Amino acid sequence: MTITLTSLDNLEFKVDKDVAERSVLIKNMIEDVGESDSPIPLPNVTSAVLKKVIEYCEHHRHDPVPVQDESDDPRKRSNDIEEWDMKFMQVDQEMLFEIILAANYLDIKPLLDVGCKTVANIIKGKTPEEIRKVFNIVNDFTPEEEAQIRKENEWAEDR
Amino acid sequence: MNDAVRLPEILIAIGPHLSRRSLLASVSVSKTWKHIFEPLLWTLVELDEHDYANESIRRAMARNGKFVKNLNLKDIHKKTMDFVQHCTRLHTLRLNLPDTTGKELVISTLAKILQHNQETLCVLDSKYDFGWGPGICQTLLACPRLEALGIYESLTHMEVDHDFWKIVARLKRLSIVTLALHFLVGEQDTFPNLTHLHMITPHCWEPVSAALASRCPNLIELSVADYSNSILSAIERTVLPKCRNLSTLVVNCSETTSQSRASFFKKLPPMKHFGMSERFFKPTRNEKLPFSQEHFHALVHIDLKWCGWARSTTVQELLSSCPNLQSFKAERLSGRDIEYGDPWVCLRLEELWVAFIDVEVPSLGSWTPRPGIYRQLQRLERLQIFDQYMHLPEMSKEHSDRLDFRLGFGLEHMAIHRRLRKLRTGTSRQELSVKDIKWMIQAWPELEEVEGILHFKEAENTKLGRFLERNGIRYRTTDLVRYDEVYQAGF
Numbered sequence: 001m002t003i004t005l006t007s008l009d010n011l012e013f014k015v016d017k018d019v020a021e022r023s024v025l026i027k028n029m030i031e032d033v034g035e036s037d038s039p040i041p042l043p044n045v046t047s048a049v050l051k052k053v054i055e056y057c058e059h060h061r062h063d064p065v066p067v068q069d070e071s072d073d074p075r076k077r078s079n080d081i082e083e084w085d086m087k088f089m090q091v092d093q094e095m096l097f098e099i100i101l102a103a104n105y106l107d108i109k110p111l112l113d114v115g116c117k118t119v120a121n122i123i124k125g126k127t128p129e130e131i132r133k134v135f136n137i138v139n140d141f142t143p144e145e146e147a148q149i150r151k152e153n154e155w156a157e158d159r
Numbered sequence: 160m161n162d163a164v165r166l167p168e169i170l171i172a173i174g175p176h177l178s179r180r181s182l183l184a185s186v187s188v189s190k191t192w193k194h195i196f197e198p199l200l201w202t203l204v205e206l207d208e209h210d211y212a213n214e215s216i217r218r219a220m221a222r223n224g225k226f227v228k229n230l231n232l233k234d235i236h237k238k239t240m241d242f243v244q245h246c247t248r249l250h251t252l253r254l255n256l257p258d259t260t261g262k263e264l265v266i267s268t269l270a271k272i273l274q275h276n277q278e279t280l281c282v283l284d285s286k287y288d289f290g291w292g293p294g295i296c297q298t299l300l301a302c303p304r305l306e307a308l309g310i311y312e313s314l315t316h317m318e319v320d321h322d323f324w325k326i327v328a329r330l331k332r333l334s335i336v337t338l339a340l341h342f343l344v345g346e347q348d349t350f351p352n353l354t355h356l357h358m359i360t361p362h363c364w365e366p367v368s369a370a371l372a373s374r375c376p377n378l379i380e381l382s383v384a385d386y387s388n389s390i391l392s393a394i395e396r397t398v399l400p401k402c403r404n405l406s407t408l409v410v411n412c413s414e415t416t417s418q419s420r421a422s423f424f425k426k427l428p429p430m431k432h433f434g435m436s437e438r439f440f441k442p443t444r445n446e447k448l449p450f451s452q453e454h455f456h457a458l459v460h461i462d463l464k465w466c467g468w469a470r471s472t473t474v475q476e477l478l479s480s481c482p483n484l485q486s487f488k489a490e491r492l493s494g495r496d497i498e499y500g501d502p503w504v505c506l507r508l509e510e511l512w513v514a515f516i517d518v519e520v521p522s523l524g525s526w527t528p529r530p531g532i533y534r535q536l537q538r539l540e541r542l543q544i545f546d547q548y549m550h551l552p553e554m555s556k557e558h559s560d561r562l563d564f565r566l567g568f569g570l571e572h573m574a575i576h577r578r579l580r581k582l583r584t585g586t587s588r589q590e591l592s593v594k595d596i597k598w599m600i601q602a603w604p605e606l607e608e609v610e611g612i613l614h615f616k617e618a619e620n621t622k623l624g625r626f627l628e629r630n631g632i633r634y635r636t637t638d639l640v641r642y643d644e645v646y647q648a649g650f
Contacts, residue, residue, distance in 0.1 A: 097165075100172055116172055116175075117176055119173050119176075120173060120177050123184070123185065124181055125631055132188055132189070139188075141189070148215060149187050149193065150187065151213065151215035152216060152218070152219035153186065154215075154216065155204065155205060156179065158180075
């Protein structure tokens with residue numbers, strides 16, 4: 001069975017039901033609405049991003065559905081970003097963030113995890129100034145405020 | 160970032176994936192980043208005596224105390240309560256105090272913290288000997304959510320009373336380190352809530368750990384360091400039949416006989432995690448483990464460090480029979496057995512600790528490593544931790560051997576291990592150079608920590624260590640033997 005998804009910019013995407021249902025949000029919508037031909041509107045997702053998300057879901061359509069309990073600490077899970085996912089995530093920063101937001105909204109946990117891990121790997125090992133550079137963030141702290149933050153968090157530094 | 164409005168949403172999603180180091184850097188990036196990541200950073204707080212002199216920390220604790228879920232105190236000071244009074248939602252409290260800390264101060268501070276966090280406290284792990292008097296027991300009984308307790312009594316034989324067992328009856332996880340435990344529980348008492356039990360009781364003549372474990376019908380995990388003579392058969396007779404859900408069993412004992420082992424392994428059901436170590440080394444003939452395929456397939460973690468009976472052929476057999484292994488620690492593995500043995504099937508192995516013997520063969524006047532070793536190691540594409548620094552016991556006639564981590568002497572065969580995070584190595588013959596270290600850094604992008612001896616000359620060793628650190632990799636020279644690993648208790 002095919003489902004039609006409509007993006008923010010009104011483009012229609014036809015996908016197989018099992019692919020669409022990788023999104024828990026869509027899965028629940030389908031269950032609520034029942035068998036219907038009407039397209040599902042996704043006003044939070046542009047077509048460019050939706051295309052990427054569908055690509056991910058199609059590649060992972062046969063993956064076992066993840067059973068995650070709330071207390072699971074993502075940091076403890078082994079760093080298993082597979083090759084395909086790594087290449088999939090080689091996009092510009094703006095798209096990377098859009099994918100994370102879309103995965104969050106559509107409730108596609110594995111895609112959210114991969115996106116977040118990718119950003120976490122970008123942040124890893126960087127100083128605050130390096131982080132600002134890479135994400136184009138303005139430093140709105142005064143030097144005194146910065147020094148204060150460092151003092152407050154001294155307990156967290158490796159000794 | 161262009162989409163300032165949606166930035167918090169992204170940061171909140173990323174938060175749980177950041178390491179503590181990343182969180183620490185992130186709180187200084189900008190005001191928005193600080194606002195989002197500070198509560199995450201402060202969910203786990205560790206304080207030691209230096210921190211108590213830091214006014215900024217005290218003020219920050221007033222602001223962030225409500226976010227603290229895990230509190231580790233490495234020191235208790237008369238100022239401690241000033242810092243800790245704002246923590247009212249603690250989930251876990253760990254005390255790791257030096258023995259010299261005054262008992263009364265600890266007890267009064269602990270009582271206050273428990274009072275403030277009565278409703279939320281789930282875990283108390285104390286590595287400090289403060290005596291289990293009725294006062295503490297009463298306060299703990301008033302914590303309705305307490306489900307895990309770690310106790311450390313070093314100086315006295317632990318005398319416990321009825322109140323203590325009332326607390327235990329509520330617990331899911333219990334860890335006891337004590338010289339000797341006088342077991343005063345009534346004959347009929349059982350502890351159906353207990354699923355995880357760790358006990359270190361080095362001076363008990365009776366197998367008290369087995370006695371307690373056999374009262375826990377729902378036990379999933381049992382880890383004991385019990386030097387009574389009959390611990391293995393006590394576990395076999397009283398624990399295995401009663402604890403039908405047991406999937407983790409770790410036994411540190413003084414010594415076992417081949418009869419007690421034969422009988423024990425016959426009765427041992429398939430285990431997810433199995434570990435054994437013996438204090439005294441006795442050379443034995445090779446013993447085949449009477450394991451079925453079900454046993455081999457169930458094993459995910461194996462720890463046979465300091466296990467005299469586990470010969471190299473047994474170790475090789477495990478590596479070539481257990482497809483689901485994630486971690487494997489074993490004392491002796493002979494290069495010859497590796498080379499001529501069956502292919503290793505543990506392709507998911509993430510941690511390998513091993514003491515090699517017989518690594519090299521003489522070849523045209525010099526020594527070269529057996530290629531079969533690398534052929535096998537190359538199957539372990541998921542290896543994250545490789546520790547080949549283990550020593551064989553002093554009484555062993557064999558000599559520990561090491562793979563040489565130099566290019567041209569075998570290092571190049573380790574290129575496939577792209578997930579390697581930690582390496583522990585070292586031999587008095589090692590002569591690594593900057594070229595080798597550069598190769599490692601390039602080949603192993605996830606490398607976080609190297610421990611050991613890189614070069615037998617101290618000056619060279621230091622230089623290489625500094626090179627690693629400049630490249631963001633922690634380097635530590637190694638302590639020869641890690642006794643603390645055997646005696647570790649807690650969670």
